[in-house]
Amino acid sequence: MTERIRRPIPGVGVAVIRDGDLLMVKRGRGPNAGLWAIPGGKVDYGESMREAAVRELREETGIEVELGEVVWVGDAMGPGVPPAWHYTLVDYQAQMIGGTLEAADDAEEVAWVPLGQVLGLSVTPTMPGLVARLLEGLIGEQHDQVG
Numbered sequence: 001m002t003e004r005i006r007r008p009i010p011g012v013g014v015a016v017i018r019d020g021d022l023l024m025v026k027r028g029r030g031p032n033a034g035l036w037a038i039p040g041g042k043v044d045y046g047e048s049m050r051e052a053a054v055r056e057l058r059e060e061t062g063i064e065v066e067l068g069e070v071v072w073v074g075d076a077m078g079p080g081v082p083p084a085w086h087y088t089l090v091d092y093q094a095q096m097i098g099g100t101l102e103a104a105d106d107a108e109e110v111a112w113v114p115l116g117q118v119l120g121l122s123v124t125p126t127m128p129g130l131v132a133r134l135l136e137g138l139i140g141e142q143h144d145q146v147g
Contacts (some may be wrong), residue, residue, distance in 0.1 A: 006082065008075065012053040013040030013091035015071055015134060016063070021112035022134065023096075024121070025060055028108035031078055031085050037124040039107065053092050060107040062134065063099035067092050071137065072130045090131055093137075 015038050024036045041056040043049055050067055057065055072091040078084030105111045105147040113121065118131050 006086070008086040008088040010043040010049065010052075010074070010090045011040060011087040012043060012049055012056060012069070013038045013072075013089060013130070014057040014094050015055050015091055015130065016057070016065060016094050016096055017115065017134065018096060019111060020101065020109075022115050022117055022131075023061065023063075024111050024113045024118065025103065025107035026111075026123070028103075028106045029089075030106060031076070032124045034108075034122070035124045036118075036121040037127055039110075040089070040091070040128065041106075042087075050092070053090075053094075054127055057094070058099070059105040060103070061099075061110050062102045064097050064103055066097050067093035067094045069093055072126075074126055074129055076124065076126050085134075088092045089126060093134075129132050138146040 025039045026036050027033050037062040039057045041053040054065060054067055057063065070090055071093045074089055076089055086101045101110055115134060119128060
């Protein structure tokens, strides 16, 4: 009997910041259900990472964005050995350009959360690394504007 080879599943996330607030969704199902994270999900076969990011954000929140650069890359793994799940994630920054914000698809809730307060929520394990990168970027932008 041959053993099935397990591989990581590609996933994307979208960090939308508006007036210092980060767009967050409370996950309604799947791994980490009930925890807060940026909108995102799996990449469909034949879809680019960027296309998946825009689609997932629209499906979960109803908003349209102009996608920017990659801000964070990492892995999310479930418990156990081997892990119950393994996603390789690419998170993009984006700017909201339209749509009406509402929780949809597998997002139980949506909220704009001050970036400095995000880690006070019950967040997914990858959020602290992303928030650190976002805060570094904001500090760098402020320094560039002053200098």
